[in-house]
Amino acid sequence: MPIYFAVLLILSTLVSVANASPAQEYDRLYEEYSCAKTTADWQTILGKLERFAERNDAGLYRANAYYWIGERHYDRRDYSLALAAFEKASTIPGSYKERDARIKVIYCYLKLELFTTAKWEIDRFEREFTGEAEVKMAKNMRKALK
Secondary structure, eight states: OHHHHHHHHHHHHHHHHHTOOHHHHHHHHHHHHHHOOSHHHHHHHHHHHHHHHTOGGGTTHHHHHHHHHHHHHHHTTOHHHHHHHHHHHHTSTTOTTHHHHHHHHHHHHHHTTOHHHHHHHHHHHHHHOOSHHHHHHHHHHHHTTO
8 A cells, every 4th residue: 555655646746747838847846956975876966957958839938947057067176068058058048047147157167267258258249248246257257468
């Protein structure tokens, strides 16, 4: 009888996940991301975020998923993988993660010591983001080039 309840619990969880909207699923994945502690946890959540980001119906939440994938790789100092994820996040039209992802793209280039490309990205950032905070950020990023 206990196996019956375990199977029922697993099936009900699968049905509720399958019926979740992209926003609900993203919120659930972000919660898992926030709670991850072990390497196994991180591998599992990164796989889930990658699958989510590839969904056609995920909309703007795709950018968020790619952004958090990038953050994890950046934290692990895997700047090439982080760069790829941040680039994807920054190219999804209408995403509010674009600015933050572009900043992280620049930091990845700096960490990879690709200074010419970092400078080009800073120039691009200054052209596209002209607010006071962004101008200050660009100025600080230029200091890292020297």
